[in-house]
Amino acid sequence: MDIGIEAYLLVSMLLFCIGMGGVIVRRNLLIVYMSLELMLNAANIALVALSRFNGNLNGQVMVFFIITVAAAEVAVGLALIVALYRRHRTAQVNELNSLKL
């Protein structure tokens, strides 16, 4: 058996759909956030696979940027979650239903 680009893209697609299902179905804010990380990682796998099989490094530079932005995003997002938790004492999405902080 020869592992081609299709197999890597399939794994990436599966991971993306798992993450997306988690974002839609789950209501715990932290788990929703982790599902977002899953989706970002799925995009990274696809980019690295495409970069490798095209003999071109641009995709890997993109993944480098994505990882950096994701790290910044996690810090900001978790700070927002902490601020929300301080106000509302909950981390459930369905209980956060007012526009006012």
Place this chain on the structure above:
Amino acid sequence: MHDLLFILFSLLIVVFGALVVAGKNPVNSAMFLVPLMICVGGLFVLLEAYFLAAIQILVYAGAVMVVFLFIIMLLDVETEKHRRVNPFAAVTGIGSSGAILGILCLALSRSDLGAAGKAESALQGETIPLGRLLFTDYVLPFEILSVLLLVAMVGVILLSKKKLQ
């Protein structure tokens, strides 16, 4: 060997991904996310992206997951006792992600990857060409990224102040 490792890593990725999404307690989910990140790093190694694999494990499995666990412990979110899954959300969520999976599979089966699928990599000594590309063609995005990190740091400090005014 390559095939075997690929199958192992991808199975583990899918299983751990499902466990992250299905976990009752956020701590469990975070704990399953760590080996998932390591498996993604393993896939990067199989794709000969050694530098990115190291970055993936350092940044994700190291820094990001530590921040996640720290916040989970800080919030002290209890396990969902009354775990009533909204049936509407479950049906729409699973339905829409399944539909998107179907669309992606269809696109993959129709696309012509034959030419790119077998290309031998000319990417020997991965890190040096990557660094060169980063500091020549992509130097402007790189600098913008550094500003973004600074802004994120200031924003996080501001957000975590007790009294916002």
